[in-house]
Amino acid sequence: MTTMLFDQIVFGPVKSRRLGISLGVNLLPINGKLCNFDCVYCECGLNNDSKALNKTLPKRDEVFSALESKLFAMLQNHETPDVITFAGNGEPTMHPQFAEIIDDTIVLRNLYFPNSLISVLSNATMLHKQNVVSALKKVDQNILKLDSGKLSTIERINQPVGNYNLQTKIGELKQFNGKLIIQTMFTRGIVNNVIFDNTTIDDLQLWENIVTEVKPEKVMIYTIDRNTPVDGLKKISVEELTTIATRLEKHSIEVQVSG
Ligand code: SF4
Numbered sequence: 001m002t003t004m005l006f007d008q009i010v011f012g013p014v015k016s017r018r019l020g021i022s023l024g025v026n027l028l029p030i031n032g033k034l035c036n037f038d039c040v041y042c043e044c045g046l047n048n049d050s051k052a053l054n055k056t057l058p059k060r061d062e063v064f065s066a067l068e069s070k071l072f073a074m075l076q077n078h079e080t081p082d083v084i085t086f087a088g089n090g091e092p093t094m095h096p097q098f099a100e101i102i103d104d105t106i107v108l109r110n111l112y113f114p115n116s117l118i119s120v121l122s123n124a125t126m127l128h129k130q131n132v133v134s135a136l137k138k139v140d141q142n143i144l145k146l147d148s149g150k151l152s153t154i155e156r157i158n159q160p161v162g163n164y165n166l167q168t169k170i171g172e173l174k175q176f177n178g179k180l181i182i183q184t185m186f187t188r189g190i191v192n193n194v195i196f197d198n199t200t201i202d203d204l205q206l207w208e209n210i211v212t213e214v215k216p217e218k219v220m221i222y223t224i225d226r227n228t229p230v231d232g233l234k235k236i237s238v239e240e241l242t243t244i245a246t247r248l249e250k251h252s253i254e255v256q257v258s259g
Contacts, residue, residue, distance in 0.1 A: 004227075005030070005031075005050075006024065006026045006030065009030070009063055009066040010024065010026070010063075010069075011023075011024040012081075013074070013079065013081050016083075017222070017225065018220055018222065018258050019082065019119060020083060021079075021080070021082045022082065022084075022085045023071075023074070023081040023083070024085050024086075025063065025092075025105070026058075026087070026088025026089055026092075027057065027086060027088060027092045027098065027101065028055075028088045028090040028091070028092070028095070029090075031050075031055060032050030033050050033089045034091070035091045035094070035123070036094065036123070036160065037091065037123045037125065037145075037158045037161065038158070038159035038161065039158050040156075040157055040159065040196055040230040041185060041187055041224055041229075041233055042228070042229060043227070044089050044090065045229045047161070049229065057095055059097075060101055063101050064101075064108070067104075068108055072112065074113075075112055080113055081116050082116060082117065083116060083141070084105060084116060084117070085119045085120075086118075086119065086120040091122065092120060092121070092122060093120070093129075093135075093136075094126060098131075098132060098135055099134060099135040102136075103135075103138075105118055119139065119140065119142075119143055120136060120139050120141070120142060120143060121143050121145075122144055123145045123158070124144040124145055124169065124172070124173065125160065127144075127169075127172035127175070133175055133176075136180075137176065137179060142176060142179060142181060143180075143181045143182075143183050143220065144180055144181070144183065145158075145182075145183050145184070146184055147186075147198050148184075148198040148203045148207055149203065149205070149208070149209055149210045149211075150198075150203050150206050151164070153197070154166070156194070156195075157187070170210055170213060170214065173210075173214045174213070174214055176216075178214075178215045178216060181217060181219065182211055182216045182218075182219045183219075183220045183222070184198075184219065184220070184221050185222055185223065185224070186223050186240075186244065187233045187236060189230075189232045189234045190232065191231065191232040191233070196230075196233060199236060199240070208247045208251075211253065212251045215253070217254070218256060219248055219253055219256070220256045220258065221241055221245060221255060222257070236259075238257065238259030241257045241259055245257050
């Protein structure tokens, strides 16, 4: 299926089903994907699809000026973003100046739209870096991916590049003392005789165990909405997502369901 890449540092604003009117910031290359996961549902495509490209990350001052120009234009046009969202063509926390760019963004947000939120959508793989953790503690919505409580499912659906240790991850998520949002994409399918499914009873129980241990302020659960690079993955119904949500609601954890 066709997937898409963002061709600018700052994009949108777009209407996000989870975040509202969202102005996107892409700290990754504009000519290819850069991520240390390779999720089978990734809207940017699989890592190998853009492997040969000469990828360059935007510099801190380029991000600053692109964001300031856009915020200034929006102010002139009486448009207000609900949220400035770090997402784009891969994993934003892999940018070596991620922490400094978050500081710049807070300055610009306070200057132009003090009521807008700053969100980071991250796969939570860089939490071993203290400057990344400190930066994520400063943003309004620290949205971290956990697609299953079962390592074998994470390996299949997220395809981490390098080692992924679930026990280490739980400890890293607990560093935020609840100031985080867990995001979980639910899907299932059989592709080339390989089963992709993070909705099994086993997966859901282990996921529930981790989420209740980490105690996030909120959990966002959602399903496939656009094209995926792997054909055959299925959308999960809103009814089923709502049933999954009740697992956490009984622990008084807020859950946002986006079907
Ligand atoms: S973590 Fe995000 S950017 Fe990276 S492969 Fe998964 S969906 Fe794509």
